[in-house]
Amino acid sequence: LAEVPLRITGLSKRYRGAVDRYAVRDLGFTVEQGQVLGLLGPNGAGKTTTLRMLMGLISPDEGEIRIFGHQVRPGAPVLSRVGAFVEGAGFLPHLTGRANLELYWRATGRPAEDAHLAEALAIADLGEALERAVRTYSQGMRQRLAIAQAMLGLPDLLILDEPTNGLDPPQIREMREVMIRYAAAGRTVIVSSHLLAEVEQSCTHLVVMDRGRLVTAGPVGEIVGAGEQLLVAVAAE
Numbered sequence: 032l033a034e035v036p037l038r039i040t041g042l043s044k045r046y047r048g049a050v051d052r053y054a055v056r057d058l059g060f061t062v063e064q065g066q067v068l069g070l071l072g073p074n075g076a077g078k079t080t081t082l083r084m085l086m087g088l089i090s091p092d093e094g095e096i097r098i099f100g101h102q103v104r105p106g107a108p109v110l111s112r113v114g115a116f117v118e119g120a121g122f123l124p125h126l127t128g129r130a131n132l133e134l135y136w137r138a139t140g141r142p143a144e145d146a147h148l149a150e151a152l153a154i155a156d157l158g159e160a161l162e163r164a165v166r167t168y169s170q171g172m173r174q175r176l177a178i179a180q181a182m183l184g185l186p187d188l189l190i191l192d193e194p195t196n197g198l199d200p201p202q203i204r205e206m207r208e209v210m211i212r213y214a215a216a217g218r219t220v221i222v223s224s225h226l227l228a229e230v231e232q233s234c235t236h237l238v239v240m241d242r243g244r245l246v247t248a249g250p251v252g253e254i255v256g257a258g259e260q261l262l263v264a265v266a267a268e
C-alpha cells in the first residue's frame with residue numbers, strides 16, 4: 032500500500048516571544064493522494080507556521096509529520112518530493128520568465144527532465160509572458176511564475192501558502208484551474224487561505240484552523256454543508 036502524502040500527529044509549535052504562546056497546538060490530520068486540501072483559517076490561525084513545518088523550514092516542538100511515510104526534518108530526503116510556494120520568491124528582472132525557471136531548475140542540481148519541465152509549464156499556463164522579461168510582469172504574474180517554479184519537478188506534494196494573495200479575481204480563477212490540473216494526475220496539493228469562497232471551489236477537502244487548533248476537517252461538501260455558520264464565525268474574526 033502506498034504511503035499517504037501527509038500524516039500529522041500531535042503537532043505543536045511555540046514561538047518564544049513577549050508572550051510565550053502556541054502558534055500551533057496539538058494539530059493532527061491526514062491528506063490522501065489526489066486531494067486538494069485547503070488549510071483555512073483567519074490571520075494568525077497558524078497556517079503559515081504549519082506549512083513551514085511541513086516544508087522542513089522550522090522544527091515542531093512536539094508531534095510528528097510524515098510525508099509519504101518519512102519523518103520530516105530540515106533537509107530530509109523526502110523533501111525532494113515536495114514543491115513549495117511561499118511569498119517573496121526572487122527573480123532576475125532582466126531575464127525572461129522561462130530563463131528564470133531554467134536557471135532555478137539547474138541550480139537545484141536535479142536531472143534535467145525536459146518532459147517534466149514541459150508538463151509543469153503547460154499546467155502553469157503562463158502563455159507568452161514566459162518569453163518576456165520578469166521586470167515587465169505585474170505582481171500577479173510574478174506570483175504565478177513563483178508557483179510555476181514550485182511545480183517544476185512535478186513534485187508529488189505541492190504546498191502553496193496563500194497563493195492568491197494580491198491576485199485579482201480573474202487571476203484567482205486561473206490559480207484555481209492550475210491547482211485542479213496539477214492534482215488531476217494523482218498528485219496532491221495543500222493550499223492555505225483565509226477565504227472560504229476561495230478554497231470552496233478549488234479544494235476537495237478542508238482543514239479549518241483557529242488560534243493554532245484544528246476546528247474541523249473533512250470533504251469540502253460536508254464541511255460547508257454542516258458548518259457554514261461556524262466557518263463564517265471563524266472567517267469574520
Ligand code: ATP
Nearest residue numbers: 046048054072073074075076077078079080081225
Ligand atoms: P496569516 O494568514 O496572517 O499568515 P497564519 O494563519 O498563517 O496567519 P501564522 O503566521 O502561522 O498564522 O501565525 C500564528 C501565530 O504565531 C500568530 O499569533 C503569529 O503572531 C505568531 N507568529 C508567527 N510567526 C512568528 C514568529 N516568527 N515569532 C513569534 N510569533 C510568531
